[in-house]
Amino acid sequence: MKPLSSQPEPAGPAVPRRKLPAWLPLALTPLLLAMLAAVALRRQHDVLAASLLATLLVLLLAVALRQLVLLPRRRLATQQRREQVTFDAAPDGIVRVDQNGIIRLVNPAMLKLSGYQREQLLGQNVAMLLPQALRARHATSMAGYFAQPRTRAMGEAALELLCADGSLRPVEISLGHWQEGSQRHAIAYIHDLSERHAFERSLQHRATHDDLTGLPNRRLFKALLQQAALRSGRQASRLSLLFLDLDHFKTINDNFGHAVGDTVLIEAGSRIQSVLRSGDVLARLGGDEFAVLLGELGSTDDAMRVAGKLLDVLKVPYTLRHQQIYSGASIGIAFLPDDAGNVDTLLRYADMAMYQAKQNGRGHFACYSHELNARAHEDMLIHTRLKEALAQNRLQLHYQPQVDVHSGMLVGAEALLRWHDEQLGPVSPERFVAVAEATGLILPLSEWVLEQVCQQICLWQQAGTPLRVAVNFSAHQFNQPDLAQQVANVLQRSGAPAALLDIEITETVVMARPDQARKQIAALVALGCSVALDDFGTGYSSLTRLKDLPVSKLKIDRSFVQGLPSDSNDCTIAQAIIGLARSFNLKMVAEGVENAAQLAYLREQGCELYQGWWYARAMPAHALSELLQAPQTVQA
Numbered sequence: 317m318k319p320l321s322s323q324p325e326p327a328g329p330a331v332p333r334r335k336l337p338a339w340l341p342l343a344l345t346p347l348l349l350a351m352l353a354a355v356a357l358r359r360q361h362d363v364l365a366a367s368l369l370a371t372l373l374v375l376l377l378a379v380a381l382r383q384l385v386l387l388p389r390r391r392l393a394t395q396q397r398r399e400q401v402t403f404d405a406a407p408d409g410i411v412r413v414d415q416n417g418i419i420r421l422v423n424p425a426m427l428k429l430s431g432y433q434r435e436q437l438l439g440q441n442v443a444m445l446l447p448q449a450l451r452a453r454h455a456t457s458m459a460g461y462f463a464q465p466r467t468r469a470m471g472e473a474a475l476e477l478l479c480a481d482g483s484l485r486p487v488e489i490s491l492g493h494w495q496e497g498s499q500r501h502a503i504a505y506i507h508d509l510s511e512r513h514a515f516e517r518s519l520q521h522r523a524t525h526d527d528l529t530g531l532p533n534r535r536l537f538k539a540l541l542q543q544a545a546l547r548s549g550r551q552a553s554r555l556s557l558l559f560l561d562l563d564h565f566k567t568i569n570d571n572f573g574h575a576v577g578d579t580v581l582i583e584a585g586s587r588i589q590s591v592l593r594s595g596d597v598l599a600r601l602g603g604d605e606f607a608v609l610l611g612e613l614g615s616t617d618d619a620m621r622v623a624g625k626l627l628d629v630l631k632v633p634y635t636l637r638h639q640q641i642y643s644g645a646s647i648g649i650a651f652l653p654d655d656a657g658n659v660d661t662l663l664r665y666a667d668m669a670m671y672q673a674k675q676n677g678r679g680h681f682a683c684y685s686h687e688l689n690a691r692a693h694e695d696m697l698i699h700t701r702l703k704e705a706l707a708q709n710r711l712q713l714h715y716q717p718q719v720d721v722h723s724g725m726l727v728g729a730e731a732l733l734r735w736h737d738e739q740l741g742p743v744s745p746e747r748f749v750a751v752a753e754a755t756g757l758i759l760p761l762s763e764w765v766l767e768q769v770c771q772q773i774c775l776w777q778q779a780g781t782p783l784r785v786a787v788n789f790s791a792h793q794f795n796q797p798d799l800a801q802q803v804a805n806v807l808q809r810s811g812a813p814a815a816l817l818d819i820e821i822t823e824t825v826v827m828a829r830p831d832q833a834r835k836q837i838a839a840l841v842a843l844g845c846s847v848a849l850d851d852f853g854t855g856y857s858s859l860t861r862l863k864d865l866p867v868s869k870l871k872i873d874r875s876f877v878q879g880l881p882s883d884s885n886d887c888t889i890a891q892a893i894i895g896l897a898r899s900f901n902l903k904m905v906a907e908g909v910e911n912a913a914q915l916a917y918l919r920e921q922g923c924e925l926y927q928g929w930w931y932a933r934a935m936p937a938h939a940l941s942e943l944l945q946a947p948q949t950v951q952a
């Protein structure tokens with residue numbers, strides 16, 4: 317059985333109740349009165365008919381009065397209410413003034429915009445809302461406006477509104493006017509432009525500033541430089557431009573990631589700023605490049621002093637993520653009008669000088685010189701032709717024997733690049749390796765060298781004359797995060813045993829970032845290769861650092877071998893390095909041995925290996941093959 321519902325039965329569809337229109341009684345009453353009056357007249361009830369007609373008349377008069385007086389008044393009130401709502405709800409400020417400029421009406425938006433209370437505005441001259449400087453002019457232009465009023469649309473006039481707190485707000489104003497009798501009135505619609513201006517300013521800022529550091533970008537810097545150049549031309553003064561490039565920035569990005577790289581850039585920007593004066597301009601030109609335009613400077617020495625201070629603040633390691641990150645900077649300096657006649661050339665010359673500073677060993681500054689310009693052109697040529705030579709396999713590797721000091725046996729060789737260019741003739745590796753290093757070409761070049769060396773190691777092994785071969789690793793190459801993997805790949809591809817591959821890295825490169833270098837060397841040693849510290853004695857190794865490095869050889873720089881045995885300083889240095897190698901259980905290789913006296917001294921001091929012209933210059937692989945095949949004479 318269905319439960320009984322407590323709900324009432326659903327009602328059927330509602331039938332709308334007819335309502336009589338409001339006008340019906342009003343229309344029917346006079347009709348009824350007229351009909352009754354007519355009946356009264358026909359039945360000769362004159363008095364009744366007269367009173368009915370009088371009532372009818374009164375009624376008609378009342379209706380007419382309502383139509384003529386009450387309705388317009390109501391309509392007017394409705395219209396006023398509508399206007400008031402529109403006025404109050406308007407998002408823009410509205411001010412109504414009379415022909416004397418006296419404020420008669422303001423809307424809530426105007427109060428909000430100006431910060432005034434209604435009572436502070438009503439009855440005051442509208443000029444109070446204008447900046448002081450415009451008030452006198454405003455009185456005349458308002459008089460002109462009322463004499464010949466013209467409606468002004470929004471956007472035609474932009475002004476500043478003086479607010480109650482004394483601040484100025486950008487506004488645009490549209491004007492309307494009307495006349496009541498002899499009185500003229502004007503109404504001003506005031507639109508706040510603050511937000512639009514702020515947005516435009518932010519767009520402008522973004523177009524002229526660097527997002528990361530907030531510093532002026534290249535575009536703004538060039539414009540400021542241009543202005544400064546015009547000024548200095550007029551005042552016959554000097555402009556100094558410093559072009560800064562952070563050292564090892566790419567490696568920081570590669571090793572620690574871009575977030576750390578960004579933090580280094582921001583921190584570097586504020587360190588640079590901390591050294592500068594208020595009149596100087598600092599910009600980030602892009603990547604790890606910054607530029608500084610020094611304001612009023614007396615002598616060129618002042619610019620160099622600033623450069624020195626900048627180098628000092630930038631070489632302090634960055635402590636990020638609990639690690640010490642080393643960067644430093646190289647700075648190029650150029651002067652206007654001393655070096656360059658216009659800002660583009662000035663920028664280019666400062667850049668060139670920076671490049672020179674890098675080549676001088678980073679962490680330095682260099683000033684532009686005309687020789688630099690010639691050298692820069694030559695560098696460009698070298699770069700172009702070297703790239704071609706590499707692509708067309710026109711480079712050669714020569715091998716310089718490394719010899720046992722005591723037995724005179726050939727025990728290894730150092731691979732050295734050689735390049736004879738059709739146009740440039742023989743180019744020294746010192747020169748082209750530096751260009752390749754600066755332009756990034758060193759990476760493909762080093763790859764090629766390593767491939768060739770590994771193939772040659774295999775060939776000598778297959779010929780029954782296995783030989784250890786040393787390869788020079790450049791700074792750029794050494795700092796690649798995946799270096800060990802790359803070496804492993806080449807070893808695997810070629811089939812060369814890692815034990816026959818020696819890697820030479822200069823002491824300076826290692827000591828630039830010893831912690832990273834230690835890890836990198838350990839990874840290479842883990843492959844089975846051995847690592848030598850090249851040009852030892854030139855790079856200020858700390859003994860603690862050296863002790864921790866998994867290297868197996870020190871190569872004493874040839875500059876210290878040159879003066880042996882007559883130069884007492886060279887002798888002291890050579891002895892100290894040999895002693896150091898012995899105490900750290902490292903092998904010692906002397907390079908640049910050119911005569912028997914040098915060799916005898918080294919032997920006496922206990923140096924184990926040497927290389928140099930005394931034994932042989934670097935030679936093509938086939939020449940060394942012949943030497944390897946020849947029976948070796950053991951020296952006493």
Ligand SMILES: Nc1nc2c(ncn2[C@@H]2O[C@H](COP(=O)(O)O[C@H]3[C@@H](O)[C@H](n4cnc5c(=O)[nH]c(N)nc54)O[C@@H]3COP(=O)(O)O)[C@@H](O)[C@H]2O)c(=O)[nH]1
Nearest residue numbers: 732733745746749765788789790907908909910927928929
């Ligand atoms: N990254 C790479 N660097 C390389 C490579 N090949 C060479 N180089 C570097 O270029 C620099 C100059 O090299 P080079 O002109 O070949 O000079 C070497 C020898 O020829 C020279 N040497 C050897 N014996 C003597 C000598 O008795 N006297 C004398 N005056 N010079 C001599 O020494 C240079 C070897 O230097 P080092 O590398 O420090 O052992 C040089 O820095 C090379 O490293 C390359 O493939 N990649």
